[in-house]
Structures are given as structure tokens and as C-alpha cells.
Amino acid sequence: MSFFRRNWAFCKLAIVTNLEYRLNYLIDAIASPLITAGVEVAFWTAIFTTAQFSSSQETIGGFGLKNYLSYAIWASFIARISVNWMYEFRMIEEVESGSLNTLLVRPMNFFEYYLSQFLGYKIVTILLSLTVPLVVTILLELPMIWSHLLPAILLAIYYLIFLYILSFIVVTFSFHLTRVQGISVAKNLALWIFSGELLPLDIFPEPYKSWFLFLPFSNGVFVPVAYLTGRVDETALWLGLKSISLGIIVLGLLAVPLWKLGLRQYVGTGA
Amino acid sequence: MSSLPEFVIQTRGLSRRYRTYEKNPGLWGSLQGFWNRKYTEKIALAPTTLNIEPGQIIGLVGANGAGKTTLIKVLSGLIVPTNGEAKVLGFTPWERNHLYLKQMTVLLGQKNQLWWDISPNDSYALLADIYDLDREQARKRVQELAQLLDCQHVLKTQLRRLSLGERMKMEIIGCLLHDPKILFLDEPTIGLDIVAQTTIRKFLAEYVKEKKPTVLLTSHYMDDIAKLADRLLLISKGKIVYDGTVNGFSQKSKSRQKILFSLREPMNIPLKLADQEFATGTLQFSVEVTDEQLPLTMNQITLLPGMTDLRLDPVDFEEVIHEFMRGE
Numbered sequence: 372m373s374f375f376r377r378n379w380a381f382c383k384l385a386i387v388t389n390l391e392y393r394l395n396y397l398i399d400a401i402a403s404p405l406i407t408a409g410v411e412v413a414f415w416t417a418i419f420t421t422a423q424f425s426s427s428q429e430t431i432g433g434f435g436l437k438n439y440l441s442y443a444i445w446a447s448f449i450a451r452i453s454v455n456w457m458y459e460f461r462m463i464e465e466v467e468s469g470s471l472n473t474l475l476v477r478p479m480n481f482f483e484y485y486l487s488q489f490l491g492y493k494i495v496t497i498l499l500s501l502t503v504p505l506v507v508t509i510l511l512e513l514p515m516i517w518s519h520l521l522p523a524i525l526l527a528i529y530y531l532i533f534l535y536i537l538s539f540i541v542v543t544f545s546f547h548l549t550r551v552q553g554i555s556v557a558k559n560l561a562l563w564i565f566s567g568e569l570l571p572l573d574i575f576p577e578p579y580k581s582w583f584l585f586l587p588f589s590n591g592v593f594v595p596v597a598y599l600t601g602r603v604d605e606t607a608l609w610l611g612l613k614s615i616s617l618g619i620i621v622l623g624l625l626a627v628p629l630w631k632l633g634l635r636q637y638v639g640t641g642a
Numbered sequence: 643m644s645s646l647p648e649f650v651i652q653t654r655g656l657s658r659r660y661r662t663y664e665k666n667p668g669l670w671g672s673l674q675g676f677w678n679r680k681y682t683e684k685i686a687l688a689p690t691t692l693n694i695e696p697g698q699i700i701g702l703v704g705a706n707g708a709g710k711t712t713l714i715k716v717l718s719g720l721i722v723p724t725n726g727e728a729k730v731l732g733f734t735p736w737e738r739n740h741l742y743l744k745q746m747t748v749l750l751g752q753k754n755q756l757w758w759d760i761s762p763n764d765s766y767a768l769l770a771d772i773y774d775l776d777r778e779q780a781r782k783r784v785q786e787l788a789q790l791l792d793c794q795h796v797l798k799t800q801l802r803r804l805s806l807g808e809r810m811k812m813e814i815i816g817c818l819l820h821d822p823k824i825l826f827l828d829e830p831t832i833g834l835d836i837v838a839q840t841t842i843r844k845f846l847a848e849y850v851k852e853k854k855p856t857v858l859l860t861s862h863y864m865d866d867i868a869k870l871a872d873r874l875l876l877i878s879k880g881k882i883v884y885d886g887t888v889n890g891f892s893q894k895s896k897s898r899q900k901i902l903f904s905l906r907e908p909m910n911i912p913l914k915l916a917d918q919e920f921a922t923g924t925l926q927f928s929v930e931v932t933d934e935q936l937p938l939t940m941n942q943i944t945l946l947p948g949m950t951d952l953r954l955d956p957v958d959f960e961e962v963i964h965e966f967m968r969g970e
Binding site for chain 2: 380387388392472476477478634638639
């Protein structure tokens with residue numbers, strides 16, 4: 372019972388903290404996705420205008436402008452859900468600065484403390500940011516399967532747990548190396564490609580396409596968005612669930628000894 | 643290690659070493675260090691054996707880097723020792739059993755432990771959830787403690803907007819909310835003005851009198867130690883060099899006193915009193931003497947022409963400690 376009580380409190384803490392800085396939060400939750408949506412519409416419209424002008428092409432890779440716009444709008448929304456750089460940097464900072472001390476001496480653990488905050492923040496932000504792709508999809512009449520919306524978002528939220536454990540592992544490196552922001556940035560760049568945020572993964576040639584789809588990272592952006600826009604069916608969704616679950620088990624098994632090893636090195640600097 | 647119930651803290655050969663990287667100065671040193679780093683080991687805490695009884699207030703004193711904070715960090719479970727064993731309330735601290743963590747508290751004077759972006763009241767509500775306390779009782783306890791510390795007016799203000807003294811009071815309330823049996827207080831009055839120091843010292847004195855927790859206290863202000871502690875641990879270069887009472891320490895170190903007096907007219911020759919020389923023209927004198935030097939020096943002083951305002955003061959506890967540390 373006390374486990375749920377404190378974790379619900381951590382969830383609320385993330386929301387309360389963000390609401391202390393209202394303007395920053397509104398920009399993050401509404402203005403940023405709005406700007407991203409504008410850029411994506413302009414970018415894909417320009418590409419198709421050029422393609423039509425130079426070779427009278429109505430489609431690229433078998434998909435039309437509205438398909439790409441739909442993918443891009445929903446990909447930017449789901450990609451905003453499937454990132455953890457903000458909390459990852461905070462977690463690294465806790466170890467680096469020694470402020471982890473204040474968490475270690477309380478009857479709770481670091482993993483649950485940040486996971487609950489992370490999920491609390493994400494769920495509220497999803498509800499707010501969702502308005503942007505919904506409005507754009509309706510206004511531009513973009514192709515999308517409405518009944519796929521909830522499963523797609525739930526898959527992305529499940530992926531967040533996998534992503535969080537990955538961040539947690541990066542954080543354990545900071546016990547030994549102190550500064551690990553470089554590793555964090557490199558990892559995020561790799562995720563940008565492997566998740567399908569940069570480009571839809573199904574336009575890559577084989578065998579890369581199959582490899583990318585097999586990895587859990589594809590469930591960060593590509594699988595939920597492709598499912599939502601009708602590029603893949605339920606099979607991909609179930610495969611995604613399995614792939615994330617396997618990823619959680621593997622990373623979880625790695626994270627426990629890495630954390631314990633890190634704590635043996637920890638010196639609690641700064642106190 | 644057999645755990646004796648009469649001790650709340652027991653350590654056997656507890657030690658901690660740190661590995662540090664030594665870099666040669668300048669750009670060349672950085673380039674060398676990039677490929678070939680030289681590490682050295684520093685002993686932060688030499689093998690330490692301690693037994694602390696329930697309800698004792700231990701003053702932990704030492705210079706910067708002496709190992710005080712390291713000892714507190716190991717005993718509170720923040721860091722893992724290199725060697726040795728420890729039991730606090732029957733638990734191995736660095737295993738961080740939640741039952742242990744619910745019975746102790748750590749106040750790190752140089753760190754914020756409450757949440758920076760929210761009000762103390764919100765932080766206390768969160769702490770009540772973390773420690774699984776009854777919400778209403780926790781709220782009442784906050785009011786009681788805030789009243790004693792005279793800081794009810796800032797409970798709803800965001801922590802980052804409070805002064806250092808107010809923040810420290812808030813931190814103290816946060817530490818005591820769950821009625822801990824053991825308090826690790828590391829520099830609770832550091833950086834505070836004299837009024838805030840006195841308020842916190844008074845509050846802690848009343849609190850320990852009423853609740854009788856075991857306290858391990860470090861402070862740079864010897865007044866904190868002299869007024870609160872009933873046992874003194876002096877730590878130097880990671881080793882405990884004195885373990886006894888505060889009074890016992892003052893007696894063990896050469897008992898010293900200070901004779902203060904003035905002259906109406908300056909002397910025209912230099913004056914030598916108890917091996918201390920005073921230049922011509924001096925009007926105000928402060929002479930440190932041992933018990934043995936006292937009668938002869940007093941005799942000399944009373945014979946001086948125009949001597950006035952004679953008084954005898956004990957030497958500050960702080961000065962005694964500093965002198966002892968210089969000898970270590």
C-alpha cells in the first residue's frame with residue numbers, strides 16, 4: 372500500500388512542479404507540437420510540389436502527400452511522447468552533483484521515484500498535446516484510423532518504460548565516469564533513426580528494414596504511427612508488445628547489477 | 643558481528659578510501675591525462691571502531707577533509723565502506739532497508755533536501771506519503787515544529803524564494819517529521835547568521851531533551867558542539883583522536899585561561915608575561931596562561947603601575963580544539 376501511496380505522490384509531484392512554471396509548461400505541451408506540425412506540413416508539401424513539378428509524381432515510395440503528412444504529424448506527436456532526455460539529464464545531474472544523497476536516505480528508491488514522475492508528466496502532457504495532431508488531422512482531412520488511436524498511444528506509453536530503463540542504465544555510467552551527457556546525446560541520436568522518427572522505417576531496403584522493425588526501438592515512433600495511419604496491421608502491434616517486453620526484461624536484468632555496482636563507487640560529492 | 647542491544651551504533655574497523663585522479667597543470671597536463679591518468683588513493687576514514695549508546699549526543703569535530711562527513715555518510719547508508727562492518731539500530735546502513743531509513747534522518751547543511759520548486763507544505767505532504775505517515779498527524783506536527791522555529795509564515799512559499807535561514811528551518815522540520823530515532827546532522831548551522839544559529843541551536847537542544855534521539859552532529863561552530871553534545875569525537879586525517887566528554891577534553895588538553903587587563907599609561911619598555919611579549923605602547927592586554935603560570939603572572943600584573951579592569955576568562959572551547967588539532 373505504501374508503495375502505491377508514495378508512487379502516486381511522485382506522479383503528482385511531476386505535475387505540481389511543472390505547473391509552478393505555467394508558461395514554460397504550456398509552450399512545451401502546446402506551442403512546441405504546434406510549431407513542429409507547421410514545419411512538417413511545410414516540409415512535405417515542398418517535397419511533393421518539387422516532385423510533381425520535376426517528374427509529375429503524385430506519390431513517393433507508393434505513398435501520397437496526405438499519407439506523408441499524416442505520418443509526419445503523428446510521428447512528431449508520438450516522438451515527443453517517446454523521449455526522455457529531460458528526465459535523463461536530471462537523473463544524471465542527481466548523481467553528478469551528489470543531490471542523489473537526499474533520495475538515498477529516504478524509504479524509497481531512485482528508480483521508482485523518477486519512473487513515477489516521468490509517467491505522471493508524460494500522461495498529462497499527452498492529454499494536452501494530443502489536441503494538436505487531432506485538430507491538424509481533422510482540418511487537413513489526413514488519413515488516419517480512429518479506432519487505432521488508443522492502442523497506438525498505449526503502445527507508446529509501454530515503450531516509455533523500456534526507454535526509461537535505457538536511460539537508467541546510462542545514468543549508472545555516471546557513477547564511474549561522472550559526465551555522461553555525451554553518451555546520452557549519442558544514444559538519443561541513434562534512437563532518432565531506429566525509432567522511425569527521422570524517416571518511416573518501411574522505406575529502408577531489406578535487410579535493414581526487418582532489423583529495424585525487430586528491435587524494440589521501432590515501437591517508439593514507427594509502429595504506433597504506422598498502425599495509426601494504416602501502414603501496418605495488428606500483427607505489428609502484438610510483435611511490438613513482445614519486443615518491448617523482451618527489451619524490458621533484458622535491460623532490467625542489466626540495470627540491477629549496474630546500479631548496485633554504481634552505488635559501490637558513489638561518493639556523494641558536494642555534501 | 644554480535645549486535646549488543648545497548649548500542650544503537652556499532653562499527654568495527656569501518657574504513658573508506660577514495661580514488662582520485664591527479665592531473666599535471668596546464669594543457670600538456672590535460673593531454674597527458676587524456677591518455678595516461680594517474681590515480682591515487684586517499685584514506686577518508688581509517689579503520690574506526692565505535693559504540694554509541696541510545697540517546698547520546700555525539701559531537702563530531704575535525705578540520706575540513708578530516709573524515710567527519712564520510713563517517714556520517716557511511717552510517718546513514720549513503721556510501722558503501724571499503725572495509726569493516728557497521729550496525730545502526732541493528733541494520734547494515736548501506737543495505738538501505740526501508741525499516742532502517744524510516745527510523746533515521748540525515749540533515750546535510752550544505753544541500754537542499756526539500757524540493758526546490760514547490761512550497762515546504764507540499765514537500766511535507768510528499769514526505770508524509772514517502773514515510774507512510776498519517777496525513778493529519780503530519781500536518782499537526784509541521785505546525786508544532788514551525789511554531790517552535792517561528793517560521794509558520796513561509797510554509798506556503800516556494801522553497802527557492804526563502805532565505806538561507808528560513809530554508810534551514812524548513813529542512814529541519816522535514817528531517818524531524820517522521821520522529822526519527824537517530825539524527826545525523828552535518829553542519830546544521832553552516833552559513834547562518836548568529837540569530838538563526840542561536841534559534842536552531844536552542845530548538846535542537848529542546849528537541850533532544852524532549853524526544854531523546856541519538857544524535858551525531860558535526861559543526862564548524864564549536865558552540866554547537868559545546869552546548870549540545872555530551873560526547874565528543876575528534877577526528878583528524880580519518881582517525882578518531884579523541885573520544886570522551888566535552889569537559890573531559892577541556893581538562894585533558896592543557897587547562898588554559900585568559901587574563902585581560904588595561905593600563906592607564908603605556909609602558910615605555912616591552913613587557914613579557916607568561917612567555918608572551920607585548921610591545922611598548924600597548925594599553926589593552928590579553929594573556930593566555932596555564933594553571934601553573936597563573937599565580938606568578940597574576941602577581942606580575944598586579945604590580946604594574948596604572949593597572950585596571952583586571953579579569954579572568956576561560957579560553958574558548960574553539961581555541962582549545964584548534965590548538966589540539968594543530969598538535970595532531
